Amino acid sequence: MERKITTSMSALKWNRPNLEIIDQLLLPHEQVWLPIKNAEEAHKAIKTMQVRGAPAIGVVAGLGLATDLLHKKDAFQNEKDLLEYIAENTAYLRSARPTAVNLFEAMDRMDKHVETEHLRLKESKEASGNTLETIIETIVREAETLLENDVLDNRAIGKYGAEYLVARHGESRFSVLTHCNTGSLATAGYGTALGIIRALWEKTTQMDHVYCTETRPYNQGSRLTAYELHEENIDFSLVCDSAVSWLIKTSNQPAKTINNSLDKFDRSPVKAIIVGADRVTANGDTANKVGTYQLAIVAKNFGVDFIVAVPSTTIDLSLDNGSSIPIEYRSGTEVTNVSGVVLESADQQQRKGNGIIERSTVRVSPFGDFEAYNPSFDVTPCELITAIVTEKGVITKDASTGQFDVKGFLEKHN
Ligand SMILES: CSC[C@@H](O)[C@@H](O)C(=O)COP(=O)(O)O
Numbered sequence: 001m002e003r004k005i006t007t008s009m010s011a012l013k014w015n016r017p018n019l020e021i022i023d024q025l026l027l028p029h030e031q032v033w034l035p036i037k038n039a040e041e042a043h044k045a046i047k048t049m050q051v052r053g054a055p056a057i058g059v060v061a062g063l064g065l066a067t068d069l070l071h072k073k074d075a076f077q078n079e080k081d082l083l084e085y086i087a088e089n090t091a092y093l094r095s096a097r098p099t100a101v102n103l104f105e106a107m108d109r110m111d112k113h114v115e116t117e118h119l120r121l122k123e124s125k126e127a128s129g130n131t132l133e134t135i136i137e138t139i140v141r142e143a144e145t146l147l148e149n150d151v152l153d154n155r156a157i158g159k160y161g162a163e164y165l166v167a168r169h170g171e172s173r174f175s176v177l178t179h180c181n182t183g184s185l186a187t188a189g190y191g192t193a194l195g196i197i198r199a200l201w202e203k204t205t206q207m208d209h210v211y212c213t214e215t216r217p218y219n220q221g222s223r224l225t226a227y228e229l230h231e232e233n234i235d236f237s238l239v240c241d242s243a244v245s246w247l248i249k250t251s252n253q254p255a256k257t258i259n260n261s262l263d264k265f266d267r268s269p270v271k272a273i274i275v276g277a278d279r280v281t282a283n284g285d286t287a288n289k290v291g292t293y294q295l296a297i298v299a300k301n302f303g304v305d306f307i308v309a310v311p312s313t314t315i316d317l318s319l320d321n322g323s324s325i326p327i328e329y330r331s332g333t334e335v336t337n338v339s340g341v342v343l344e345s346a347d348q349q350q351r352k353g354n355g356i357i358e359r360s361t362v363r364v365s366p367f368g369d370f371e372a373y374n375p376s377f378d379v380t381p382c383e384l385i386t387a388i389v390t391e392k393g394v395i396t397k398d399a400s401t402g403q404f405d406v407k408g409f410l411e412k413h414n
Contacts, residue, residue, distance in 0.1 A: 002233075003201050003202050004202065004233075005198050005201065005202045005232055006231070006232060008231075009183070009184040009185065009228060009231060010022070010184055010185075010189060011024070011051055011053070011056045011060075011184065011185045011186070011187070011188070012051065012056070012059065012060060012063070012188070013033065014063055014144070014147060016070070016140070016144075017066075017067050017070035017071060018035065018067065019035070019036045019037075019042075019060070019063045019064060019066075019067045020033045020034060020035050020036065021033070021034050021036055021045055021050060021051045021060060022034070022051075022185070023050045024049065024050055024051060024052060024185060024223075024224065025048070025049065025050050025339075026359075027185070027223055027224055027227060028223055028224070028226070028227035029341045029356055029359075030356075030359075034050060036060070036063075036064050036067060037067060037068070037071060038064070038067065038068040038071065038072075039064050039065050039068045039089040039092060039093055040092075041064065042060055042061055042063075042064020042065070042067075042068075042093060042096075043061075043064070043092060043093055043095075043096045045060065045064075046060060046061065046093075046096035046097055046103070047096045047097060049218065052181075052186065052218075052220070053181060053182065053185065053186020053187060053276075054100035054101070054102040054103075054186070054276065054277065054278045054279075054314055055102050055150050055154075055186065055187040055188060055192070055311060055313065055314070056185070056186050056187055056188065057096070057097060057100055057102065057103050058100070058102030058103050058105060058106035058146060058150075058313065059106070059143075059146050059147050059150055059187075059188050061093040061096070061103050061106050061107060062106045062107075062109075062110065062142065062143035062146045062147075063143045063144075063146075063147065064093065065086070065089055065090065065093065065110060065139065065143065066139060066140040066143040066144070068089065069082075069086070069136045069139055069140065070136065070140060073132065073133070073136055076132055078132075079117065079121060079131075079132060079135065080121065082132050082135055082136070083114050083117055083118060083121075083135070086110060086111075086113075086114050086135075086139060087111065087114050090107040090110050090111050090114075091107075093107055094107050097328055098326040098327075098328050099278045099279060099287055099325065099326060099327060099328045099376065099377045100278040100279065100314075101278065101279040101313075101314060101315075101316040102278075102311075102313050102314055105313050106143075106146055106313075109142050109146070110139055110142060110143075113135070113138050113139060113142065117135055146188075147188050148188075149311075150187055150188035150189070150311060150313075151187075151188045151189040151190060152391070153311040153312075153313075153390075153391035154187055154188070154189065154190040154191055154192055154195040154311070154391075155190055155195070156391035156392075157192050157195050157196065157309050157310070157311065157389050157390065157391050158190060158191075158195035158196050158198055158199035159199055159203075160389050160390075160391075160393055160394050161193075161195070161196030161199065161200075161274070161307065161309055161389040161394070162196055162199035162200045162203055162204055164307075164387060164389065164394045165196070165200065165206075165207070165271075165272055165305070165307070166200075166204050166206055168305065169206060169271055170206075171206065172206065172268075173205075173206055173207075173208050173268040174206055174207055174208075174268045174269060174270070174271035174272070175207065175208065175209040175210065175211060175251060175267055175268045175269065175270045175271070176197060176200070176207055176209075176210055176211070176270065176271070176272045176273070176274050177210070177211040177212070177213070177239075177244065177247070177248070177270050177272075177273045177274075177295075178193050178194065178197060178210065178211070178212050178213070178221075178225065178273070178274050178275060179212075179213045179215055179221065179273070179275050179288070179289060179291055179292055179295055180213075180215045180220045180221060180225070180275065180276065180288065180289035180291075180292075181194070181215070181220035181221065181223075181224035181225045181228070182194045182195075182225075182275065182276030182309065183195070183198075183224070183225060183228040184228060185224050185227075185228065186220075186224075186276065191228075191276075192276040192277075192309040192310060192311065193274040193275050193276045193307070193308075193309040194225065194228060194276075195309065196274055196307070196309050196389065197210055197229075197234070197274065198232065198234075201232070201234050207268075208235060208267075208268050209235050209236065209237070209267045209268055210229060210234055210235065210236040210237075211236065211237050211238075211239050211244075211247060211270065212225040212226055212229060212236060212237075212238055212239070213238075213239055213240070213241050213244065213291065213295075214238060214239070214240055214241060215241065215289060215291065216241055216291075216335075217334040217335045217338075217374060218334060218376075219338075220289065221238070222238055226238050237267075241291055244295060244298055245298050245301075245302075247270065248270045248298060248299075248302045248304060249302060251267060251268070251269045251270045252269040252270065252302060252304075270304060271304055271305060272304055272305040272306075272307055273295050273296070273298075273299045273304060273305070273306050273307070274307045274309060275288050275289075275292050275295070275306075275307070275308055275309070276288060276308070276309055276310060276314075277308050277309075277310045277314050278314065278377060279314060279315075279316050279319075279322075279325050280308065280310055280314055280315045280316065280388060280406065281315075281316055281317075281319040281320060281321050281322050281325065281406075282316075282317050282319065282320050282321070282406050282407055283320060283321045283322075283382050283403065283404065283406070284382030284385055284388060284395070284403075284404035284406055285321050285322030285323075285325075285379055285380065285381055285382050286308050286322065286379065286380045286382070286385060286388075287322060287325045287327070287377045287378070287379050287380075288308070288377060288378070288380065289376070289377060289378075290375050290376055290377055290378045291378070292377075292378055292380050293378040293379065293380045293384075296380045296381075296384035296385065297384065299384070299386075300384050305386040305387070306380075306384055306385050306386050307385075307386055307387055307388075307389060308380075308385055308387070308388045308389070309388075309389045310388065310389070310390055311390065311391055312390050312391060312392060312410060315390070315406060315410065317406065317407050317410070321382075322379035322380075322381065323379075325377075325379055327375055327376070327377050327378070327379070328375075328376040328377060329374060329375050329376065330374045330376045331374065332371060332372030332373070332374050333372070334372075334374055335365070335372035335373070335374050336363060336364065336365040336372050337361050337362060337363050337364065338361070338362050338364055339359070339360070339361045339362075340359075340360060340361075340362065341356045341357070341358065341359055341360065342356070342357040342358050342359075342360050343356060343357065344356075344357055382403070382404055385404075388404065388406070390409075390410075392409070392410070392413035393409075393413060395409045
């Protein structure tokens with residue numbers, strides 16, 4: 001099979017002044033592009049997870065503000081009026097979701113321009129010298145830079161991560177496992193953890209299989225990662241979240257020693273779990289999609305690598321460790337219900353294309369008054385992490401202290 005990566009998939013389209021996102025609530029069955037005309041629509045799309053993934057929500061918040069300003073450019077009376085409007089909207093966009101630091105980092109960049117302009121206004125008695133148009137252009141360019149940099153960062157993460165894993169595992173063939181969706185749909189393109197997987201697939205021969213977890217309850221794995229891997233023709237299997245320990249144990253032992261040898265597949269052993277993150281703190285603690293923590297414990301148990309892949313925009317040096325990362329809790333209905341499509345028979349599907357009859361939500365637990373506990377993220381302690389791959393290179397632990405020096409690494413590579 002030819003290993004060619006197309007990366008044609010995308011979470012968003014930016015064509016100044018217009019922003020569109022692909023509605024990820026409808027994927028993989030329907031590809032519907034949704035226009036985002038203002039900050040309010042960007043906020044709604046992020047909150048309802050029509051767009052999701054840490055880098056993607058930072059970029060959509062930035063471009064959401066940019067499109068808003070470009071559409072309203074004649075509505076502002078003066079610079080002060082415009083700066084107040086920008087500050088109100090960055091504060092509003094920050095409230096869309098709490099865990100991914102990329103959203104806050106993107107809004108910080110916009111607020112910094114507001115601050116600079118305020119200072120300029122204060123210093124000059126009359127006009128700041130910067131016209132409304134110039135201020136809007138600065139904000140729009142900042143948002144466009146977020147978009148451009150994220151794609152470049154992901155390519156670099158892919159390259160560094162693939163080189164690191166190949167160096168660790170030499171010539172032997174291996175499989176990897178990933179959780180949630182960290183690909184083109186979660187970023188401005190290519191992906192972080194999935195970027196490493198794309199690079200391993202295209203540029204090396206050692207990695208010959210990918211496992212992706214379904215990632216209940218929102219099913220980012222079964223709906224989105226499986227969709228991306230399938231589109232790229234990467235050899236993969238979808239696994240239930242609860243099957244991972246068994247998978248890693250059995251994949252690392254000879255087939256004939258597996259209970260009853262009912263597993264007929266002859267795949268390479270899983271040697272690495274590769275995930276993305278919503279926030280990495282100064283000590284390397286990592287918040288990511290719920291379920292990541294237990295995967296790290298499994299990796300430790302079986303001695304497989306546990307790799308975190310992030311752009312440096314996901315690193316929050318203001319927090320010493322993961323204990324103060326805000327964790328988002330979402331509605332219990334995401335746990336009690338599943339969404340999908342009703343299909344026609346296989347025969348009808350073959351004759352008529354995809355065979356979807358209707359979109360449907362199904363209750364998979366009893367009706368009644370009980371709690372469904374639904375944390376959207378968890379925090380993996382740095383002790384369980386082998387390496388953190390960034391666009392600047394790979395952060396590994398200091399051999400003498402056994403700790404990550406994330407700050408020192410970033411300072412050295414700035
Ligand atoms: C490159 S995306 C990294 C993370 O944002 C991803 O792993 C994740 O947890 C996404 O969560 P989501 O709730 O889908 O926004």
